[in-house]
Amino acid sequence: MASLFTKTKLYIEANSKTWDDAKVSLQDDMVDGVSSPYIKIWNYDGLAKPTAEQIASYETAGNAAEANAAIDATRRTQYLSWQQQMEMIYKDQKNGTTTFKDHCDKVRSDNPKG
Amino acid sequence: MYIGKTPTVGNFQVCDAISVVNGQAAYTLQVGGANVAPESANHMLVSLNGILQKPGSSFTISGSTMTFASNLATGDVIDFVQILGNVLDIGQPSDDTVTAAKLNNDVISGQTALTSAPADTDELLISDAGTIKRIDVSLVGGKNTPAFLAKKSSNQTISDNTATKVTFAGEEYDTNSAYASDKFTVPSGEAGKYTIYGNLQLQANGGNDLETGEASIRINGSEAHVVANKFGSNEPVKQGISFMATIALSVSDYVEIYAKINSEANADCFVRQETSGLGSYFGAYKIIT
Numbered sequence: 001m002a003s004l005f006t007k008t009k010l011y012i013e014a015n016s017k018t019w020d021d022a023k024v025s026l027q028d029d030m031v032d033g034v035s036s037p038y039i040k041i042w043n044y045d046g047l048a049k050p051t052a053e054q055i056a057s058y059e060t061a062g063n064a065a066e067a068n069a070a071i072d073a074t075r076r077t078q079y080l081s082w083q084q085q086m087e088m089i090y091k092d093q094k095n096g097t098t099t100f101k102d103h104c105d106k107v108r109s110d111n112p113k114g
Numbered sequence: 115m116y117i118g119k120t121p122t123v124g125n126f127q128v129c130d131a132i133s134v135v136n137g138q139a140a141y142t143l144q145v146g147g148a149n150v151a152p153e154s155a156n157h158m159l160v161s162l163n164g165i166l167q168k169p170g171s172s173f174t175i176s177g178s179t180m181t182f183a184s185n186l187a188t189g190d191v192i193d194f195v196q197i198l199g200n201v202l203d204i205g206q207p208s209d210d211t212v213t214a215a216k217l218n219n220d221v222i223s224g225q226t227a228l229t230s231a232p233a234d235t236d237e238l239l240i241s242d243a244g245t246i247k248r249i250d251v252s253l254v255g256g257k258n259t260p261a262f263l264a265k266k267s268s269n270q271t272i273s274d275n276t277a278t279k280v281t282f283a284g285e286e287y288d289t290n291s292a293y294a295s296d297k298f299t300v301p302s303g304e305a306g307k308y309t310i311y312g313n314l315q316l317q318a319n320g321g322n323d324l325e326t327g328e329a330s331i332r333i334n335g336s337e338a339h340v341v342a343n344k345f346g347s348n349e350p351v352k353q354g355i356s357f358m359a360t361i362a363l364s365v366s367d368y369v370e371i372y373a374k375i376n377s378e379a380n381a382d383c384f385v386r387q388e389t390s391g392l393g394s395y396f397g398a399y400k401i402i403t
Binding site for chain 2: 004005006025026027029030033034035037040062065066069070072073076
Protein backbone atom coordinates (compact mmCIF):
# COMPACT_ATOMS: atom_id res chain seq x y z
CA MET A 1 0.00 0.00 0.00
CA ALA A 2 1.39 3.35 -1.05
CA SER A 3 2.19 5.78 1.75
CA LEU A 4 0.08 8.84 2.44
CA PHE A 5 3.13 10.93 1.59
CA THR A 6 3.50 9.40 -1.87
CA LYS A 7 -0.18 9.73 -2.72
CA THR A 8 -0.42 13.26 -1.39
CA LYS A 9 2.69 14.24 -3.33
CA LEU A 10 1.21 12.81 -6.51
CA TYR A 11 -2.01 14.75 -5.89
CA ILE A 12 -0.05 17.96 -5.45
CA GLU A 13 2.04 17.38 -8.59
CA ALA A 14 -1.03 16.43 -10.60
CA ASN A 15 -2.33 19.88 -9.78
CA SER A 16 0.80 21.60 -11.05
CA LYS A 17 2.30 22.32 -7.65
CA THR A 18 5.23 20.88 -5.71
CA TRP A 19 5.60 19.44 -2.25
CA ASP A 20 6.46 22.18 0.25
CA ASP A 21 7.05 21.31 3.90
CA ALA A 22 5.84 24.78 4.84
CA LYS A 23 2.48 24.13 3.20
CA VAL A 24 1.79 20.50 3.93
CA SER A 25 2.57 18.31 6.91
CA LEU A 26 1.59 14.75 7.67
CA GLN A 27 1.18 13.34 11.16
CA ASP A 28 0.55 10.00 12.86
CA ASP A 29 -0.44 10.15 16.53
CA MET A 30 -0.34 6.38 17.04
CA VAL A 31 -3.61 6.48 18.95
CA ASP A 32 -3.81 3.34 21.09
CA GLY A 33 -0.61 2.23 19.41
CA VAL A 34 -2.25 2.05 15.97
CA SER A 35 -0.75 3.87 13.01
CA SER A 36 -3.20 6.19 11.28
CA PRO A 37 -1.44 8.96 9.36
CA TYR A 38 -3.36 12.03 8.28
CA ILE A 39 -2.79 15.47 6.76
CA LYS A 40 -2.09 17.76 9.69
CA ILE A 41 -1.37 21.02 7.84
CA TRP A 42 -2.56 22.13 4.41
CA ASN A 43 -1.87 25.65 3.21
CA TYR A 44 -1.83 25.55 -0.60
CA ASP A 45 -3.48 28.54 -2.16
CA GLY A 46 -5.86 27.52 -4.92
CA LEU A 47 -5.66 23.82 -4.16
CA ALA A 48 -8.11 22.16 -1.82
CA LYS A 49 -7.00 19.64 0.71
CA PRO A 50 -7.55 16.25 -0.89
CA THR A 51 -10.44 14.12 0.26
CA ALA A 52 -9.95 10.53 1.35
CA GLU A 53 -11.37 9.42 -1.99
CA GLN A 54 -8.94 11.62 -3.90
CA ILE A 55 -6.03 10.23 -1.92
CA ALA A 56 -7.23 6.67 -2.50
CA SER A 57 -7.40 7.28 -6.23
CA TYR A 58 -3.61 7.57 -6.28
CA GLU A 59 -3.07 4.11 -4.80
CA THR A 60 -1.95 2.42 -8.02
CA ALA A 61 0.16 5.34 -9.17
CA GLY A 62 1.61 5.60 -5.66
CA ASN A 63 2.62 1.96 -5.61
CA ALA A 64 4.34 2.39 -8.96
CA ALA A 65 6.12 5.53 -7.80
CA GLU A 66 7.37 3.86 -4.65
CA ALA A 67 8.52 0.81 -6.59
CA ASN A 68 10.46 3.04 -8.98
CA ALA A 69 11.87 5.03 -6.07
CA ALA A 70 13.08 1.79 -4.52
CA ILE A 71 14.68 0.83 -7.82
CA ASP A 72 16.36 4.22 -8.01
CA ALA A 73 17.70 3.70 -4.52
CA THR A 74 19.09 0.32 -5.48
CA ARG A 75 20.62 1.73 -8.64
CA ARG A 76 22.30 4.52 -6.68
CA THR A 77 23.97 1.95 -4.52
CA GLN A 78 25.07 -0.19 -7.43
CA TYR A 79 26.42 2.72 -9.45
CA LEU A 80 29.18 2.78 -6.84
CA SER A 81 30.80 5.89 -5.40
CA TRP A 82 31.49 8.95 -7.50
CA GLN A 83 35.21 8.34 -7.05
CA GLN A 84 34.88 4.89 -8.55
CA GLN A 85 32.79 6.24 -11.40
CA MET A 86 35.37 8.94 -12.12
CA GLU A 87 38.06 6.31 -12.21
CA MET A 88 36.11 4.31 -14.81
CA ILE A 89 35.48 7.43 -16.92
CA TYR A 90 39.14 8.42 -16.81
CA LYS A 91 40.33 4.97 -17.85
CA ASP A 92 37.74 4.80 -20.63
CA GLN A 93 38.99 8.08 -22.04
CA LYS A 94 42.57 7.04 -21.71
CA ASN A 95 42.17 3.55 -23.13
CA GLY A 96 39.23 4.04 -25.47
CA THR A 97 37.10 1.50 -23.59
CA THR A 98 33.42 1.59 -22.52
CA THR A 99 33.68 0.22 -19.00
CA PHE A 100 31.66 3.04 -17.44
CA LYS A 101 28.81 2.84 -19.96
CA ASP A 102 28.74 -0.96 -19.70
CA HIS A 103 28.60 -0.71 -15.94
CA CYS A 104 25.68 1.74 -16.02
CA ASP A 105 23.82 -0.33 -18.61
CA LYS A 106 24.14 -3.41 -16.40
CA VAL A 107 22.90 -1.57 -13.32
CA ARG A 108 19.86 -0.36 -15.26
CA SER A 109 19.11 -3.72 -16.87
CA ASP A 110 19.51 -5.49 -13.55
CA ASN A 111 17.05 -3.09 -11.95
CA PRO A 112 14.38 -2.27 -14.55
CA LYS A 113 11.60 0.14 -13.76
CA GLY A 114 8.00 -0.87 -14.23
CA MET B 115 34.24 42.27 88.13
CA TYR B 116 30.89 41.48 89.70
CA ILE B 117 28.38 43.63 91.52
CA GLY B 118 26.94 41.59 94.35
CA LYS B 119 27.59 37.94 94.95
CA THR B 120 30.06 36.27 92.62
CA PRO B 121 28.33 33.52 90.63
CA THR B 122 29.07 29.98 91.78
CA VAL B 123 30.97 27.98 89.19
CA GLY B 124 31.74 24.38 90.08
CA ASN B 125 30.19 21.26 91.54
CA PHE B 126 30.91 21.54 95.27
CA GLN B 127 29.79 18.70 97.49
CA VAL B 128 30.12 17.85 101.19
CA CYS B 129 30.37 14.13 101.75
CA ASP B 130 28.14 12.20 104.07
CA ALA B 131 29.47 11.86 107.60
CA ILE B 132 32.03 9.10 107.98
CA SER B 133 32.34 7.03 111.16
CA VAL B 134 35.91 6.15 112.10
CA VAL B 135 36.67 2.48 112.47
CA ASN B 136 39.48 1.57 114.78
CA GLY B 137 42.53 0.36 112.87
CA GLN B 138 41.11 1.32 109.42
CA ALA B 139 42.73 3.78 107.02
CA ALA B 140 40.44 3.49 103.97
CA TYR B 141 36.95 4.96 103.81
CA THR B 142 34.32 5.17 101.07
CA LEU B 143 33.14 8.62 100.06
CA GLN B 144 29.44 9.15 99.50
CA VAL B 145 27.09 12.03 98.86
CA GLY B 146 23.45 11.39 99.55
CA GLY B 147 24.23 7.71 99.93
CA ALA B 148 25.82 7.38 96.52
CA ASN B 149 29.51 6.81 95.98
CA VAL B 150 31.41 9.78 94.61
CA ALA B 151 34.84 9.84 93.02
CA PRO B 152 36.79 13.09 93.30
CA GLU B 153 39.03 14.06 90.42
CA SER B 154 42.07 13.79 92.68
CA ALA B 155 43.15 14.38 96.28
CA ASN B 156 43.94 17.94 95.29
CA HIS B 157 40.23 18.50 94.59
CA MET B 158 39.35 17.92 98.27
CA LEU B 159 39.36 19.49 101.70
CA VAL B 160 39.63 16.91 104.46
CA SER B 161 39.57 17.74 108.17
CA LEU B 162 40.67 15.12 110.72
CA ASN B 163 40.54 15.91 114.40
CA GLY B 164 40.22 19.61 113.58
CA ILE B 165 43.26 19.67 111.31
CA LEU B 166 43.22 20.07 107.52
CA GLN B 167 45.00 17.16 105.86
CA LYS B 168 47.57 17.62 103.11
CA PRO B 169 46.44 15.98 99.86
CA GLY B 170 48.73 13.24 98.53
CA SER B 171 50.66 12.68 101.72
CA SER B 172 48.10 12.69 104.54
CA PHE B 173 45.54 10.98 102.34
CA THR B 174 45.18 9.64 98.86
CA ILE B 175 42.24 8.97 96.57
CA SER B 176 41.46 6.01 94.37
CA GLY B 177 38.03 6.15 92.85
CA SER B 178 35.60 6.71 95.69
CA THR B 179 38.04 5.40 98.31
CA MET B 180 39.95 7.84 100.50
CA THR B 181 42.91 6.33 102.33
CA PHE B 182 44.69 8.05 105.22
CA ALA B 183 48.43 7.74 105.62
CA SER B 184 47.90 5.63 108.72
CA ASN B 185 45.11 3.69 110.35
CA LEU B 186 42.71 5.75 112.39
CA ALA B 187 41.99 4.83 115.98
CA THR B 188 39.00 5.01 118.27
CA GLY B 189 38.46 8.64 119.24
CA ASP B 190 39.62 10.06 115.90
CA VAL B 191 37.00 12.18 114.18
CA ILE B 192 36.70 12.91 110.46
CA ASP B 193 35.18 16.38 110.72
CA PHE B 194 34.25 16.74 107.08
CA VAL B 195 35.25 15.84 103.61
CA GLN B 196 34.48 18.46 101.00
CA ILE B 197 34.86 17.72 97.35
CA LEU B 198 35.65 20.86 95.46
CA GLY B 199 34.20 19.13 92.49
CA ASN B 200 34.89 18.87 88.86
CA VAL B 201 35.63 22.48 88.52
CA LEU B 202 34.71 22.39 84.84
CA ASP B 203 31.35 20.80 85.63
CA ILE B 204 29.51 24.06 85.52
CA GLY B 205 26.07 22.57 85.44
CA GLN B 206 23.42 23.67 82.97
CA PRO B 207 24.22 26.95 81.24
CA SER B 208 21.56 29.57 81.18
CA ASP B 209 19.70 30.25 77.94
CA ASP B 210 21.72 32.01 75.23
CA THR B 211 24.95 31.98 77.29
CA VAL B 212 27.03 29.62 75.12
CA THR B 213 28.52 31.67 72.31
CA ALA B 214 30.28 30.38 69.21
CA ALA B 215 33.66 31.22 70.75
CA LYS B 216 32.97 28.77 73.59
CA LEU B 217 32.57 25.84 71.24
CA ASN B 218 35.55 23.73 70.38
CA ASN B 219 36.30 23.35 66.71
CA ASP B 220 35.95 19.58 67.04
CA VAL B 221 32.30 19.92 68.03
CA ILE B 222 31.52 18.20 64.69
CA SER B 223 34.70 16.33 63.83
CA GLY B 224 34.83 14.88 67.32
CA GLN B 225 31.55 13.03 66.84
CA THR B 226 31.04 9.55 65.44
CA ALA B 227 30.88 9.73 61.67
CA LEU B 228 27.79 8.54 59.82
CA THR B 229 29.16 6.04 57.31
CA SER B 230 26.14 5.68 55.07
CA ALA B 231 23.69 8.02 53.39
CA PRO B 232 21.45 9.69 55.97
CA ALA B 233 17.82 8.69 56.17
CA ASP B 234 15.28 11.20 54.92
CA THR B 235 14.19 11.82 58.52
CA ASP B 236 17.71 12.40 59.85
CA GLU B 237 18.07 15.99 60.91
CA LEU B 238 20.53 18.83 60.51
CA LEU B 239 20.87 22.19 62.23
CA ILE B 240 20.38 25.20 60.04
CA SER B 241 20.32 28.94 60.53
CA ASP B 242 16.97 30.19 59.27
CA ALA B 243 17.57 33.92 58.86
CA GLY B 244 19.63 33.85 62.06
CA THR B 245 17.46 31.48 64.05
CA ILE B 246 18.76 27.97 64.55
CA LYS B 247 16.25 25.33 63.48
CA ARG B 248 16.35 21.63 62.73
CA ILE B 249 15.52 20.33 59.29
CA ASP B 250 15.02 16.87 57.77
CA VAL B 251 17.69 15.75 55.34
CA SER B 252 14.94 15.10 52.80
CA LEU B 253 14.28 18.83 52.63
CA VAL B 254 17.89 19.78 51.92
CA GLY B 255 19.11 20.12 48.35
CA GLY B 256 16.04 18.61 46.70
CA LYS B 257 15.79 15.66 44.34
CA ASN B 258 15.68 15.42 40.57
CA THR B 259 12.22 13.95 40.60
CA PRO B 260 9.82 13.28 39.02
CA ALA B 261 12.07 11.31 36.69
CA PHE B 262 11.47 8.55 34.21
CA LEU B 263 13.21 6.67 31.41
CA ALA B 264 11.59 4.49 28.78
CA LYS B 265 12.97 2.75 25.71
CA LYS B 266 11.57 1.09 22.66
CA SER B 267 10.71 -2.55 23.09
CA SER B 268 10.16 -3.23 19.38
CA ASN B 269 10.84 -1.60 16.02
CA GLN B 270 8.24 0.97 15.01
CA THR B 271 7.31 1.60 11.40
CA ILE B 272 7.26 5.26 10.45
CA SER B 273 5.41 6.31 7.31
CA ASP B 274 7.63 8.22 4.94
CA ASN B 275 7.80 11.94 5.59
CA THR B 276 5.12 11.77 8.29
CA ALA B 277 5.61 13.15 11.79
CA THR B 278 4.82 10.11 13.90
CA LYS B 279 4.45 9.77 17.63
CA VAL B 280 7.11 7.39 18.90
CA THR B 281 6.03 4.73 21.35
CA PHE B 282 8.32 3.68 24.19
CA ALA B 283 6.85 0.64 25.91
CA GLY B 284 9.95 -0.44 27.83
CA GLU B 285 9.79 1.56 31.04
CA GLU B 286 13.12 1.56 32.88
CA TYR B 287 12.02 3.66 35.86
CA ASP B 288 9.28 6.11 36.71
CA THR B 289 9.56 7.73 40.15
CA ASN B 290 6.10 9.29 40.21
CA SER B 291 4.17 6.99 37.87
CA ALA B 292 3.91 9.97 35.54
CA TYR B 293 4.78 8.14 32.33
CA ALA B 294 1.96 6.25 30.63
CA SER B 295 0.63 5.73 27.13
CA ASP B 296 3.92 6.91 25.63
CA LYS B 297 3.75 10.33 27.22
CA PHE B 298 4.96 12.01 30.39
CA THR B 299 2.43 14.10 32.30
CA VAL B 300 3.54 16.54 35.00
CA PRO B 301 1.99 15.37 38.31
CA SER B 302 0.17 17.62 40.74
CA GLY B 303 2.52 19.83 42.72
CA GLU B 304 5.47 19.14 40.42
CA ALA B 305 5.48 22.13 38.09
CA GLY B 306 8.99 23.36 37.27
CA LYS B 307 11.80 23.10 34.78
CA TYR B 308 12.38 19.67 33.28
CA THR B 309 15.25 18.34 31.25
CA ILE B 310 13.83 16.20 28.48
CA TYR B 311 16.22 13.98 26.59
CA GLY B 312 16.46 10.95 24.39
CA ASN B 313 17.72 9.30 21.25
CA LEU B 314 16.06 7.85 18.18
CA GLN B 315 17.75 5.16 16.14
CA LEU B 316 16.41 5.73 12.63
CA GLN B 317 16.67 3.09 9.94
CA ALA B 318 15.64 2.98 6.33
CA ASN B 319 13.68 0.01 5.07
CA GLY B 320 16.11 -1.46 2.60
CA GLY B 321 18.99 0.33 0.94
CA ASN B 322 21.10 3.19 2.21
CA ASP B 323 18.61 5.92 1.59
CA LEU B 324 17.85 7.99 4.64
CA GLU B 325 17.57 11.57 3.40
CA THR B 326 16.41 13.49 6.44
CA GLY B 327 15.44 12.71 10.00
CA GLU B 328 13.77 14.73 12.71
CA ALA B 329 13.10 14.24 16.38
CA SER B 330 10.73 16.65 18.05
CA ILE B 331 9.71 17.21 21.65
CA ARG B 332 6.04 18.13 21.80
CA ILE B 333 4.39 19.79 24.76
CA ASN B 334 0.61 19.40 24.81
CA GLY B 335 0.74 18.48 21.13
CA SER B 336 2.83 21.44 19.98
CA GLU B 337 6.46 21.36 18.91
CA ALA B 338 8.72 22.73 21.62
CA HIS B 339 12.08 21.58 20.31
CA VAL B 340 13.12 19.99 17.01
CA VAL B 341 16.38 18.34 16.05
CA ALA B 342 16.63 17.89 12.29
CA ASN B 343 19.34 16.17 10.30
CA LYS B 344 19.84 16.26 6.55
CA PHE B 345 22.06 13.37 5.67
CA GLY B 346 23.05 14.65 2.22
CA SER B 347 24.81 12.36 -0.18
CA ASN B 348 25.78 9.94 2.56
CA GLU B 349 22.24 8.57 2.75
CA PRO B 350 22.97 6.14 5.56
CA VAL B 351 20.92 3.06 6.30
CA LYS B 352 20.88 3.81 10.03
CA GLN B 353 21.39 7.01 11.95
CA GLY B 354 20.86 8.13 15.53
CA ILE B 355 19.35 11.47 16.47
CA SER B 356 19.80 12.67 20.03
CA PHE B 357 17.77 15.46 21.57
CA MET B 358 17.74 17.35 24.85
CA ALA B 359 16.04 20.49 26.09
CA THR B 360 15.19 22.05 29.44
CA ILE B 361 11.64 23.36 29.38
CA ALA B 362 9.37 24.92 32.01
CA LEU B 363 6.30 22.76 32.47
CA SER B 364 3.06 23.27 34.37
CA VAL B 365 0.97 20.67 36.15
CA SER B 366 -0.86 18.41 33.65
CA ASP B 367 1.39 19.43 30.75
CA TYR B 368 2.25 16.33 28.75
CA VAL B 369 5.36 15.54 26.73
CA GLU B 370 5.58 13.30 23.67
CA ILE B 371 8.27 12.51 21.12
CA TYR B 372 7.64 12.56 17.39
CA ALA B 373 9.88 11.28 14.62
CA LYS B 374 9.84 12.26 10.98
CA ILE B 375 11.93 10.42 8.42
CA ASN B 376 12.24 11.02 4.72
CA SER B 377 13.75 8.24 2.67
CA GLU B 378 15.01 8.58 -0.87
CA ALA B 379 13.01 5.51 -1.83
CA ASN B 380 9.79 7.00 -0.38
CA ALA B 381 9.47 3.83 1.66
CA ASP B 382 8.47 3.29 5.27
CA CYS B 383 11.30 3.56 7.79
CA PHE B 384 11.84 2.44 11.37
CA VAL B 385 12.61 3.77 14.79
CA ARG B 386 14.65 0.89 16.05
CA GLN B 387 14.76 -1.10 19.23
CA GLU B 388 18.34 -2.16 19.84
CA THR B 389 19.16 -5.58 21.24
CA SER B 390 21.80 -4.12 23.53
CA GLY B 391 21.87 -0.83 25.37
CA LEU B 392 19.02 1.60 25.42
CA GLY B 393 18.79 2.14 21.66
CA SER B 394 15.87 4.50 21.15
CA TYR B 395 14.85 6.05 24.45
CA PHE B 396 12.97 8.96 26.02
CA GLY B 397 13.43 10.36 29.51
CA ALA B 398 12.92 13.46 31.63
CA TYR B 399 13.70 14.71 35.11
CA LYS B 400 12.84 17.80 37.09
CA ILE B 401 15.84 20.01 37.74
CA ILE B 402 16.64 21.53 41.12
CA THR B 403 16.30 25.29 41.02
